[in-house]
Amino acid sequence: MASKGIEKDRRSIYLACEEMDFTWKRKDVDDFELMWSEGKSIRQIGEVLNRDPDEVLVLALDRIKNRKIEERPGGALGAMA
Numbered sequence: 878m879a880s881k882g883i884e885k886d887r888r889s890i891y892l893a894c895e896e897m898d899f900t901w902k903r904k905d906v907d908d909f910e911l912m913w914s915e916g917k918s919i920r921q922i923g924e925v926l927n928r929d930p931d932e933v934l935v936l937a938l939d940r941i942k943n944r945k946i947e948e949r950p951g952g953a954l955g956a957m958a
Contacts, residue, residue, distance in 0.1 A: 894931070894935075897929060897931060897932050897935075898928075898929075898932060899932060899935055899936075901936060905926050905928075906936070906940075908925070908926065909922055909926065909933065909936055909937075909940070910940065910945065910946055912925065913937065913940070913946050913949070913955075914946070915956075916949070916951065916955045916956025917955050918951075918953065918954050918955040919933045919934050919937060919953045919954075919955070921955070934953060937953065
């Protein structure tokens with residue numbers, strides 16, 4: 878009986894952004910960090926890396942939290958804004 882309850886709980890879970898890909902090649906992360914430091918926008922970086930801007934935004938959040946990049950004037954819009 879307990880397994881039916883667990884199965885029911887799993888069906889009631891919503892996984893946000895399931896269609897997105899949050900895996901990155903090391904070179905793409907390095908390229909992202911360079912473009913970030915150059916002031917490129919999240920959208921511009923996404924175009925260069927051929928990635929959804931939302932995926933790039935999550936990478937930016939990760940790199941900021943891990944102190945690999947710093948917040949910057951213009952934020953996600955970059956210096957070009």
